[in-house]
Amino acid sequence: MVDRLFGWLMSGCAALVVSLLLWVLGDVLIEGVAHFSWSFLFTEPEDSGRSGGIAPILVSTLWILSIALVTALPLGLGVAVWLSEFAAGRRRFSDIARVTLDILAGVPSIVYGLFGNAFFSIYLGLGFSLLSGGLTLALMILPVFVRTCESGLRAVNDEWRRGALALGMARSAAIWHILLPAARPAIGAGLVLGIGRATAETAALVFTSGYVDRMPESPLDSGRALAVHIYDLSMNVTGGDSAAYASALVLVVLIVLLNTLAQSLLEDWFKRRVFVS
Amino acid sequence: MRVRDLEVGYGDKTVLSQVSLDIYKGCITALIGPSGCGKTSFLSTLNRLTDHSDARVAGQILFDGQDLLRDSVDTLGLRRRIGMIFQRPNPFPLSIRRNLELPLKEHGIRDRQVRYRKIEKVLKDVGLWEEVSDRLDASALALSGGQQQRLCIARALVLEPEVLLMDEPCSALDPISSGIVEELILRLRGRYTVVIVTHNLAQARRVANYAGFFWMTERVGKLIEFGLCRHLFEAPRHALTAAYVSGARG
Ligand SMILES: Nc1ncnc2c1ncn2[C@@H]1O[C@H](COP(=O)(O)OP(=O)(O)OP(=O)(O)O)[C@@H](O)[C@H]1O
Ligand SMILES: [Mg+2]
Numbered sequence: 001m002v003d004r005l006f007g008w009l010m011s012g013c014a015a016l017v018v019s020l021l022l023w024v025l026g027d028v029l030i031e032g033v034a035h036f037s038w039s040f041l042f043t044e045p046e047d048s049g050r051s052g053g054i055a056p057i058l059v060s061t062l063w064i065l066s067i068a069l070v071t072a073l074p075l076g077l078g079v080a081v082w083l084s085e086f087a088a089g090r091r092r093f094s095d096i097a098r099v100t101l102d103i104l105a106g107v108p109s110i111v112y113g114l115f116g117n118a119f120f121s122i123y124l125g126l127g128f129s130l131l132s133g134g135l136t137l138a139l140m141i142l143p144v145f146v147r148t149c150e151s152g153l154r155a156v157n158d159e160w161r162r163g164a165l166a167l168g169m170a171r172s173a174a175i176w177h178i179l180l181p182a183a184r185p186a187i188g189a190g191l192v193l194g195i196g197r198a199t200a201e202t203a204a205l206v207f208t209s210g211y212v213d214r215m216p217e218s219p220l221d222s223g224r225a226l227a228v229h230i231y232d233l234s235m236n237v238t239g240g241d242s243a244a245y246a247s248a249l250v251l252v253v254l255i256v257l258l259n260t261l262a263q264s265l266l267e268d269w270f271k272r273r274v275f276v277s
Numbered sequence: 278m279r280v281r282d283l284e285v286g287y288g289d290k291t292v293l294s295q296v297s298l299d300i301y302k303g304c305i306t307a308l309i310g311p312s313g314c315g316k317t318s319f320l321s322t323l324n325r326l327t328d329h330s331d332a333r334v335a336g337q338i339l340f341d342g343q344d345l346l347r348d349s350v351d352t353l354g355l356r357r358r359i360g361m362i363f364q365r366p367n368p369f370p371l372s373i374r375r376n377l378e379l380p381l382k383e384h385g386i387r388d389r390q391v392r393y394r395k396i397e398k399v400l401k402d403v404g405l406w407e408e409v410s411d412r413l414d415a416s417a418l419a420l421s422g423g424q425q426q427r428l429c430i431a432r433a434l435v436l437e438p439e440v441l442l443m444d445e446p447c448s449a450l451d452p453i454s455s456g457i458v459e460e461l462i463l464r465l466r467g468r469y470t471v472v473i474v475t476h477n478l479a480q481a482r483r484v485a486n487y488a489g490f491f492w493m494t495e496r497v498g499k500l501i502e503f504g505l506c507r508h509l510f511e512a513p514r515h516a517l518t519a520a521y522v523s524g525a526r527g
Contacts, residue, residue, distance in 0.1 A: 159367035165329055166363075167380040167432065168356035177379055178369050 025252070032249025035242040041250070045213050048237045049229065054247055056215035060130055060223025061199070063216060064209060065258070067134025068198045069191075072141050077187070079142075080149035081175055098147075105143035109197075112140040113204035121208055128222040133209030137201060141194035148193065152186020153179055181270040191262050199255050202227045226251050278323070278440070278470070283336035285318045285327065293318055293498040296336070298489055300440075305462070305471040307481035307506065309521070310491030315498030316474040319491070320442045323472065324359040325352045340440075357384055360433030364445040366425035368417035368432070373409055376417045376428060377435050384436060399435045403427040403461055423454020427461065434469075441465065443473040447480065459484060478522060482510055490518045 039053060046052035079097075087094030116136025126132040156179050164174035180187070202225070210222035211232060224232075230247045233240035278300040285293040293315035300306050308316050321327045322334050325345065338345050345355060369376050377396045386392055396413075400406040405427050409420070417428055426446060433441060443462070447455035462484055465471055475481050481488055488510070489503040502509060502518045513519040 157367070159363060159365060160369055162326065162329075162363065163367040163369065163429070163432075166324060166326060166356055166361035167383070167436065168353040169380060169383045170353060173379075173383050178371070182370055 028245065028248050028252060031242070031245035032252075035246040036249055040246055044215065045229075045243075048240065049213065049233050049243050050237060050239050051243070054226070054229065054250065056213055057224050057226055057229045057247075058250070060209070060216050061226045061254070063130040063219055063223065064134045064137060064205065064225055065195070065198055067131060067219060068137035068141065069194070069262075071135060071138035072145055072194060073191070075138070076142050076145040076190070077149060077180070079146045080153060081180070083146070083150045084153040085171065085175060085179070101143040101146055105147065108203075109140055109201055110203040110207075112136055113207035115139075116204060117207040126220070128208065128210035128212075130209055130216055130219045130221060130223050133205045133223075133225070134219070136204050136208045137198045140201070140204060141197055144197075145190040145194045148190030149183065149187050152183035152190075155186070156182045184266060184270045188263050188266050191266070192259050195258050195262060196255060199251065199258065200227050201225070202231050226254070279337075279339040280323075281337040281339070283319070283322060283334070283338065285315060285322060285335075286333045287331060291497050293491075296500045298500060298503045300470060300472055301487060302439075302470050303467050304486040305466050305473060305484050306487040306489065307485035308472065308474045308489045308491060309476070309478060309481055310498075311493070311521075312476075313498075314491040314493045316491055317444050318498075320361070320444050320472065320474060322346070323440070323442055324356050324361055325350070326356075326361065328352060357436045358438050359440040359442065360436060360438040362426070362429055362433060362441065362443040362446045365449045366422055366429050368420070368425050368428050370416065370418055372414045373417045373420070373428060374413040376432055380432060380436055395435055399431045402434060402464075403431045404457070405431060421454065423450050423457055426450060426454070426458055430458070430461065438469065440470040440472070443471065445474050445476060448476060478510075478524075482506060490515075490521060492517050492521070 041053060041058060042055050043053035044055055045057070083094055083097065087097075113136065116132060116139065120126045120132035120135050121128060124132075126135075160178050160182070161174060164178060165171070205225045205228055209225060209228075211224045211228050212222045213224045213229070214221075216223040226247060230244050230251065233244035233247065279298075280300070281297050283293065283296040284291060296319060308319065310316055318327070318332065321330075321332075323338060323345075327334050334346060336346070340355075340359075343350070369379065371379065374396065377399065378392055381392045381395060386395075397406065397410075400409065405424060408424065417425065420428060426449075430441075430446075446462070447458050450458060459480060462471065462473065466484075466486075473481075473484065485506040487504065488506040490501045490509060490513075491498050492501045493499075502513060502515045504514075508514075509518060510522050513522060
C-alpha cells in the first residue's frame with residue numbers, strides 16, 4: 001500500500017517535470033517557428049533586431065564557441081590525464097588542484113566575465129573581442145570538463161593499464177591508444193556540459209566580447225553572442241519578442257546540432273580504436 | 278635468472294624477504310604458497326612492474342649477467358624480453374588484431390606485412406587461429422574467458438620474449454578452458470622460460486620442472502623450499518612444505 005502510494009507520488013513528480021520541460025520547449029518551438037524564416041539566418045538585424053535577421057550574431061557565436069572548445073578540449077584533456085595518471089606521486093598538489101577545480105566549477109559566470117575582462121581584454125590587450133570572450137568561456141567550462149574526464153579515466157579498468165605496462169608500452173601510448181578512447185563516454189559527457197554552458201552564456205560575454213551586432217571581420221573584433229542577443233531583445237527592445245523567440249529557436253537547434261556533431265566526431269575518432277564494452 | 282636476497286615491502290610493511298633462487302632457461306618454474314605470502318609481488322619485481330606501485334624492492338636479480346633492478350635498466354625493453362600474464366584475462370577493448378598489433382607497433386615494427394605474419398604465427402601457436410581467423414576485426418572482449426586468456430598469452434608472445442611470467446593464469450577460467458591453457462603452457466616448455474604462480478598443486482606438478490614454496494613466517498613471506506618439482510612434491514625437505522603439499526596446511 002505504502003509502496004503503491006510512493007510509486008504514484010514518484011510518477012507524479014516525473015510527469016510534472018517532464019510536462020513542464022515539454023511546455024518550455026514547445027513554447028519556444030511554436031513561437032519561434034512562427035517568426036522564423038530562412039532569411040532570418042542570413043540577414044543583418046535592423047531596427048535594434050526587431051526586424052531583419054541574425055547573421056552577424058550567428059557568426060560571432062560560432063567564433064566564440066570554436067575558440068572556447070578548441071582551447072578547452074586539449075587543455076582539459078591534458079589536465080585530466082595528469083590528474084588521473086601522473087599525479088599519484090604528488091598527492092598534496094593534485095588534491096589542491098582538484099579542490100580548486102571544484103570551487104571554480106561553482107563560481108558564477110559573471111565572475112569569469114569580470115576576470116576575463118581584466119585579464120584578456122585589458123591586461124593582454126585583446127579588448128572587447130570574440131577571442132577574449134572565447135578564452136573566457138574556455139576557462140569557465142574547463143573545471144567541469146576536467147573533472148568529468150578525470151573521473152572517466154579513473155573508471156577505466158586498471159588491468160588494461162597494467163597489461164600495457166607489462167607489454168613494455170610507454171605510458172603515453174597506453175593513454176593515447178587505450179585509456180582515452182575507453183574514457184570516451186565521459187569525455188563526451190563533459191563536452192556536452194561544456195557546449196551547453198558556453199552556448200547559453202550571456203553575463204561573461206557582455207564583459208569580454210561586447211554586444212555590438214555588426215558582422216565581425218576577425219576574432220579580434222567584438223561581437224554579440226546569440227544568448228546576449230536574446231537577452232537584449234526581450235529586456236531592452238520593446239516589440240522584440242518575436243525576434244527573441246526565433247533566436248531562441250536557433251539557439252536550441254544550435255545546441256542540439258553542436259552536441260550531435262561533437263559526439264559523432266568523438267565517436268568517429270575513437271571508433272577505429274576501441275570497442276566500448 | 279638469479280634472484281639474490283630479494284626483499285619487497287609496501288610502505289613500512291615488508292611482505293617478502295630473503296628470497297634467493299635460480300630460474301633456469303627453458304624450464305617451467307612453479308611458485309606455490311598460500312594467499313598473501315607475496316607471490317604476485319615477487320613476479321612483479323622480475324619485470325619491474327613494481328616500479329608502478331609504491332613497492333620498495335631490495336636485493337639483486339641477475340638477468341643475462343646484469344642486475345635488472347638497477348635504475349639505469351631500460352624497463353620498456355626489459356618488459357619486451359620478459360612478458361607477463363595476469364590472473365584475470367585483460368585483453369584491451371580493441372579488435373583481436375589490434376590487441377596484437379599495438380604492442381608490435383609500439384616496439385617499432387613498422388611493416389604491416391611483418392606484423393600480420395607475426396600475428397598469424399602467434400595465434401596459431403596458442404591455438405586460436407582456427408577459432409578467430411574469420412573475425413580478427415571483432416572485439417576481443419567478445420571472446421570467451423579462455424580465449425581471452427590465450428589471446429593475452431599470444432599478445433605477450435608476439436613480442437618474442439625470453440621469459441614469461443604467469444600469475445595464476447588459469448584461476449579465473451572454467452576447467453575446460455583451464456585445461457586448454459595448461460596444455461598451451463606445456464607446449465611453451467623448452468622455447469621459453471616460464472615462471473608460473475598457481476594455487477593448483479596438481480597443475481604445478483603436471484607442468485613444472487622446478488618449484489618453489491612460499492610461506493608466511495611472522496607476517497613476512499619467505500621462500501621455504503626450492504628445487505626440482507618432483508623432489509618438492511615427493512620428498513620435501515621441510516616439514517612446512519610436506520604439510521602444504523599433502524593438503525594438511527594452507
Ligand atoms: N600495491 C600494494 N600496496 C600495499 N600492499 C600490497 C600491494 N600489493 C600487495 N600488497 C600486500 O602484499 C602482501 C602480498 O601480496 P601478494 O599479492 O604479493 O600475495 P600473493 O601471494 O600473490 O597472494 P594471492 O595468492 O592472494 O594472489 C599482501 O599482504 C598484500 O596486502
Ligand atoms: Mg597473487
